[in-house]
Amino acid sequence: MADDDGVTMFGRIKDKLIASKQQWAKQGRLLTGRPNSERLPPGQRLVRDWPVLDLGVQPHVPLDLWKLTVDGAVESPAVWDWNAFAELPQVEMVSDIHCVTQWSRYDNRWAGVAATQILELVQPKPEATHIVFHAHDGYTTNVTLEMFAAADVIVAHSWEGEPLSREHGGPVRIVMPQFYFWKSAKWVRRIEFRAADKPGFWEVRGYHNEGDPWQEQRYS
Numbered sequence: 001m002a003d004d005d006g007v008t009m010f011g012r013i014k015d016k017l018i019a020s021k022q023q024w025a026k027q028g029r030l031l032t033g034r035p036n037s038e039r040l041p042p043g044q045r046l047v048r049d050w051p052v053l054d055l056g057v058q059p060h061v062p063l064d065l066w067k068l069t070v071d072g073a074v075e076s077p078a079v080w081d082w083n084a085f086a087e088l089p090q091v092e093m094v095s096d097i098h099c100v101t102q103w104s105r106y107d108n109r110w111a112g113v114a115a116t117q118i119l120e121l122v123q124p125k126p127e128a129t130h131i132v133f134h135a136h137d138g139y140t141t142n143v144t145l146e147m148f149a150a151a152d153v154i155v156a157h158s159w160e161g162e163p164l165s166r167e168h169g170g171p172v173r174i175v176m177p178q179f180y181f182w183k184s185a186k187w188v189r190r191i192e193f194r195a196a197d198k199p200g201f202w203e204v205r206g207y208h209n210e211g212d213p214w215q216e217q218r219y220s
């Protein structure tokens, strides 16, 4: 092809390459440290495997006995068995895990019911400010209603397209991506809405009450 000045061009503009380089520029790709500081919270290191952490017991909950109770300061308390839970609107979400023991794991694909969906169904009462998750191993952890209402919170039954394994909290666990992983209760059996805060298992043992990894809220 030739332009008005009679200059002839050889080759073809590499649209795809330009587009991907533009994308890299936007993401700050190859800028040492920058992607880390954007995605890896301070003091964390990235792992590829998925460590298992618990109190030493891993409850086995058969699906035909499994139930999730949502009660306390809500207008419409609910108890879902496995079939009822499966019939609620399902979503998939991809999020990163940040554990207080300093490992982080990127891009975990969860399937389950969005916390926002549960809030819509049970309708927290005006006085509801906090939530305690109760698990089958006796574990509890507390969050604010606001933390639970985030768009990325999921009550998950699957990970990477497979049923969540028992060691990782199956049949169903909470996933709270914006907080250290101790807030993500495994083997959850009850979501209790409360008019006041009540520190959970680790929160009464020196862990931070909120646990924001970006602010390194590890211990209180």
Ligand SMILES: Nc1nc2c(c(=O)[nH]1)N[C@H]1C(S)=C(S)[C@@H](COP(=O)(O)O)O[C@H]1N2
Binding pocket: 050, 051, 052, 053, 054, 055, 056, 099, 100, 135, 136, 137, 139, 167, 168, 169, 181, 182, 183, 184, 185, 186, 187, 188
């Ligand atoms: N029921 C229950 N949930 C729990 C725990 C637990 O001991 N019991 N440990 C918490 C902690 S400290 C972490 S780091 C994560 C670990 O989840 P994982 O074993 O799937 O990596 O689960 C959290 N949820």
Ligand SMILES: [Mo]
Binding pocket: 053, 099, 100, 101, 181, 182
């Ligand atoms: Mo943890």
